[in-house]
Amino acid sequence: MNKAKNAAFSYSFLMPSFILTIVLGIYPMIWAMRYMFYDYKGYGTERFIGLANFERAMRDHQFWESVANTFIYAGGKLLISIPLALILAVILNWNIKGRNLLRAIFFMPTIISTAVMAVVFFTIFNSYNGILNQFLMKYHFIRNAIDWLGVDYAMLTVIIVAVWGAIGNYMLLFLAGLQNIPQDVYESSALDGANKFQQFRYITIPMLGPVMQMIIMLAIINALKGYESIMVMTDGGPIGETNVMFLYVYKLFFPPAGSAAATQIQEFGYGSAVAFITAVIVGLITILYFYGSKRMSQND
Template sequence: MNKAKKMLFSYSFLAPSIILTAVLGLYPIAWAMRYMFYDYKGYGQEKFIGFDNFRQIAEDGLFWDSVKTTFIYAGGKVLVSLPLALLLAVVLNRGLRGRNVLRAIYFMPTIISSAVMAVVFFTIFNSYNGILNQFLMKYHLISKSIDWLGPDHALFTVIIVAVWGAVGNYMLLFLAGLQNIPDDIYESASLDGAGKVQQFWYITIPMLGPVLQIIIMLAIINALKGYESIMVMTGGGPVGKTEVMYLYVYKLFFPTAADAGGAVQQIGYGSAVGFVTALIVGAVTMVYFFFSRRMSRTF
């Protein structure tokens, strides 16, 4: 078999994946990028307006509020879930009885649908007959129901739900990294008089460096892009307190009567907002890569 036939044979196996990627991935992106420059509301009528959509974005206070909310949400999720996941990984990496069962329990939220998870937590945090309020009032920890999904607490609540759903996944990745650290290093450190805390800071963290870089990157990107549980629990409310960037884009493409502007699709403007949102996530990722290189030198 000559070289040309070998290449043809190889690409024949890749063809289905390439076609699906082009049809379901590249084509929608190209379609959306075209409509960034159009006033198109999904009714078959389109009008070329140049950069007017981007000028509107610059003046869109709701969008920039969603950007601010996204960074608060993402920051809270990452700063809480990663240390907690690392702590659980370190504990479960030891020879505890039933550790495999505990690993499965902590990982379970990862395989549960975001929508199902959000519905469950909605019943827990419901302001009027929620399980959490009933429990706290039963044991006299609070005197009246707390409006967990109200303007003052909604963002905090959705961050808690996001952390619960993310910890198990990052814990598993940390466990994979911990199991690649030789036990001999810890034994040598113990013989030299190093305590558990010293071993953690001077052995575990540096040896986890490469894995830690990847986990931080995944956590940041996932946190910036997450919106599914928020959409189910609060719909971005109340009064936009939990409106994140990708939920804002979703509402422009699939609006309801309760959304700003009514139930009018804004596909052209939504495409432009989606593009800007992707640029923001890309910029944050590039900033992380810059600091990640410095982190590599440290480790």
């Protein structure tokens, strides 16, 4: 009887989370999967069309351009943020003055709202009266304002913003991994004549392996799913240069009013199909990463 009461008491605490997961997670997923096979604009009648939405997605050049943009965006973010976060973690793991303050400063962007962060950076990178252009022209680094949100630099700009927002989180995870490495290992290697670089190469990197695998996995998923800062800064422009997968899906469900480049009506049916294809792409990349990291661990 006591066991039953304890179990009921425990499950009562889990029930709110379970209900929210069903209502906000599982039900919308089932709802979207149902409409993948329908022509439904969000109003009026729904018409069953089978696999027509998937056939349309295969011919949708804008969608596949968004997929290519997503890989460019994710690749740039990963190649910059992870090495930089590791270097910062190593430096801030040393016994230097003010390291706790520096840790807090670098971690601060992680807790700032993405929308607020994007608005601030839009002000900085604005082509006409942006803070960055004013600074560069004032000190004669450039003569004319650079169009940071134009065709040539928009992708680089949104990658820089993404790196700034993500680096603190990865740095914190690397710090946790570094603090779990026994100091005896470094002391023994120093007695054997190993310098700082050799310790980093042959001790730090290998012993951070499990943590690094987790960080890379999180970074891949977050980079492939990211679109909020891009939506605020460029809305996928100019001419689709920064349009990524999840932003494209978002616009199918919630088309921006008055935008000639976007679909002017809600595409619930087609949007559900594209969202499913997008989820499959992210899932396949995650599986490939798991498989590749597992093989590398076995070879080591």
